[in-house]
Amino acid sequence: MKRVFQDVVGGFKSLLTGMRITLQQFFKKDVTVRYPHESLKMAKRYRGHVVLVNDPETGKSLCVACKSCEKACPSDCIVVEGLKREGEKKKSVTDFQLDFTRCSLCGSCVEVCPSDALEFSKDYNLASTSKEQFVRIDLVRRADEGKKPETGEGQA
Amino acid sequence: MTLPEPFRLLAYLAGVMAFVGLNAAYLVWVERKGAARFQRRPGPTEVGPAGLLQPLADAAKLLSKQLLVPPDADRTLFRLAPVMVMAPALMCLATIPFGQALGARSLDLGLVMVFAFGSINVMAIMLGGWASRNKYAIISAARIVSQNVAYEIPMMLVVITLLMVTGTTNLQEIVEGQAGGFWRWNVFDLVANPLMPVTFVIYFICMLAETNRAPFDMAEAESELVAGAFTEYAGMGFGVFFMAEYANILVGCSLGAILFLGGWQSPFGVFSGVGWFLLKLYALVFTVVWVRWTFPRTQFYGLLNLSWKILIPVSLGILVLTSVMLKLF
Numbered sequence: 001m002k003r004v005f006q007d008v009v010g011g012f013k014s015l016l017t018g019m020r021i022t023l024q025q026f027f028k029k030d031v032t033v034r035y036p037h038e039s040l041k042m043a044k045r046y047r048g049h050v051v052l053v054n055d056p057e058t059g060k061s062l063c064v065a066c067k068s069c070e071k072a073c074p075s076d077c078i079v080v081e082g083l084k085r086e087g088e089k090k091k092s093v094t095d096f097q098l099d100f101t102r103c104s105l106c107g108s109c110v111e112v113c114p115s116d117a118l119e120f121s122k123d124y125n126l127a128s129t130s131k132e133q134f135v136r137i138d139l140v141r142r143a144d145e146g147k148k149p150e151t152g153e154g155q156a
Numbered sequence: 157m158t159l160p161e162p163f164r165l166l167a168y169l170a171g172v173m174a175f176v177g178l179n180a181a182y183l184v185w186v187e188r189k190g191a192a193r194f195q196r197r198p199g200p201t202e203v204g205p206a207g208l209l210q211p212l213a214d215a216a217k218l219l220s221k222q223l224l225v226p227p228d229a230d231r232t233l234f235r236l237a238p239v240m241v242m243a244p245a246l247m248c249l250a251t252i253p254f255g256q257a258l259g260a261r262s263l264d265l266g267l268v269m270v271f272a273f274g275s276i277n278v279m280a281i282m283l284g285g286w287a288s289r290n291k292y293a294i295i296s297a298a299r300i301v302s303q304n305v306a307y308e309i310p311m312m313l314v315v316i317t318l319l320m321v322t323g324t325t326n327l328q329e330i331v332e333g334q335a336g337g338f339w340r341w342n343v344f345d346l347v348a349n350p351l352m353p354v355t356f357v358i359y360f361i362c363m364l365a366e367t368n369r370a371p372f373d374m375a376e377a378e379s380e381l382v383a384g385a386f387t388e389y390a391g392m393g394f395g396v397f398f399m400a401e402y403a404n405i406l407v408g409c410s411l412g413a414i415l416f417l418g419g420w421q422s423p424f425g426v427f428s429g430v431g432w433f434l435l436k437l438y439a440l441v442f443t444v445v446w447v448r449w450t451f452p453r454t455q456f457y458g459l460l461n462l463s464w465k466i467l468i469p470v471s472l473g474i475l476v477l478t479s480v481m482l483k484l485f
Binding site: 008012015018019021022023025026028029030031032034 | 190192193194195196197198201357446447449450451466470
């Protein structure tokens, strides 16, 4: 009899405790990121697909078309072409194609690059209705236009 | 102000239907916003400011859907069930006094009428489940019957206790008997029965069970029974069940406010009016939402154990205690 009484009163108390906890949550600020209207800032070490970096002073690509990345790539998804222009010491890149359908974001290309011309982008809205969008991403054009590839909008 | 009889009738018919319709629609919004707040989400935000037009969008969606009747179903009962869930709730509101002079009908047997019509709700859901010819719906129908038989008993015992204290079944008179400050409300009437707050809690629990609300929503139990008795209902058939759930909550909470919290009486003894009734009503409705988003669904035997082993003995005890107290003092 005593045990039943304790059960009922104790149980009822625990219900009230539960209700107190939910009510406390009720008045706290919500934690939702209203996604299409706002998005999170990607972490510093987030790996999107690689992009070419332009020299902030000259506005030209830092890439010297050494093809180290092409060789380092385990998935064979980088194609680099370059030429030596008149009056310049280094070679410059003319074509940098990334096949993102095969890239595993291992970062070997970024590590091996002698002139720090590659870095990971912070793009994560990479969705498309066709595979072709990702087979040949032209990184030179992307770097020169200073904007994201045709796919995906929300860079954060 | 008293209108001539036929106009009064029409005015109240329109008024009650508008009240139920508006509340059913917007309690859905309150429920969704409330659920969101309890889980620290924003809830509906896209349709109108703060999602206020969401109920209209939901209704438009449900109305535009095809009305399907399963081939094996009992057509008449299947179509009748949603109406039979909604109608009693409307009937019950006819006798509920919103204010001193605001109430469709002040019946001498108001309380009895509310409970008589209230129990039709159960039968209608059961019929809907049964007529669907769907195994989930039939399991759900069986559950609803045993659940409501179990909870009707403590509910009635509580109401009898209250009747002995008030001495009338006229809801208007019950409210008037609680005039003059919150210490005169039945829930604090400790002279008649020192366990009156417990009585109120039992009433509230039974009300949750009778309206099939979480944590007692064994009828719907979407994790086990798809949607229970409503599985086969599409479009507005489902919509009416949905609205009826809120209409029944409204009736249950109104009755709770009238029987225990003094209806339209002000807690300070002055400025009594409709506002106080609505405040109490919506505080109770909020508690219903609050309970739903706090507790997980009970198991079925837990639900029956709670009723037969705890609520019924306790409410019987309270009944005896009250009669003794009334005789002595």
